[in-house]
Amino acid sequence: MSIHAILTDIEGVVGPLRFLEETLAPYARERLGSFIVAHAEDEEIEEALEEAGRLMGGFSLRPAEAEALLLRWMKQGRKPTPLKIIQGRIWQEGYQAGAFKGEIYPDTEPSLGAWKAAGIRLFTFSSSSELAQKLWLTSADADAAGMFEGFFDTRVGQKVEEEAYKAIVQQIGLSPAEILVLSENEDELDAAKAAGLATTRIVREGDGGGRHPVAADFASLALA
């Protein structure tokens, strides 16, 4: 069956892993505490903190407890939605202040453009919030965000869960095998494959091999 949509990961695939590790994550880590205090009356942040408390068994979190919890989740590499919502809002302030600009690989925008011109529908699926995704993609030198029809995040589920891909398939409205998932992470691709989607591992850094077809970058990806 031929591919009619691409669902791509962002960090490690569209742009470099080091942008999160070296720039975004430290920026959020240093500001979590003050951001929570300053945005206590902000509805979205209030809801995210309530959700964080629910995930911990129904606690109402004081600001210092919320900061400690979110820092712990970051350290553990966990990506619950409330953390990703709050990180996205902190990064928005950083982008707006000109503290950094999103970085995308040079082949990203031309490849997205070629796929789009060939009639392939383009979507993202990232652990980061929809806002964080758009900020990364639009603040780069190229406007890659404008290429995408939709942005999926952890509100549909975690990227290592088969159910998340089933929910995305429903929303896109194609059959699973017509959707190609691109990620650098084999566990994410395993979940996508279990839901019936086509997969390719993008190995921009590190070695190839593994359980899925591999491409070195977008430019060398051959679509059936």
Ligand SMILES: CSCCC(=O)C(=O)COP(=O)(O)O
């Ligand atoms: C796109 S904003 C920063 C990335 C991020 O927060 C993250 O959790 C990694 O996301 P991925 O695109 O690899 O799911």
Ligand SMILES: [Mg+2]
């Ligand atoms: Mg990734």
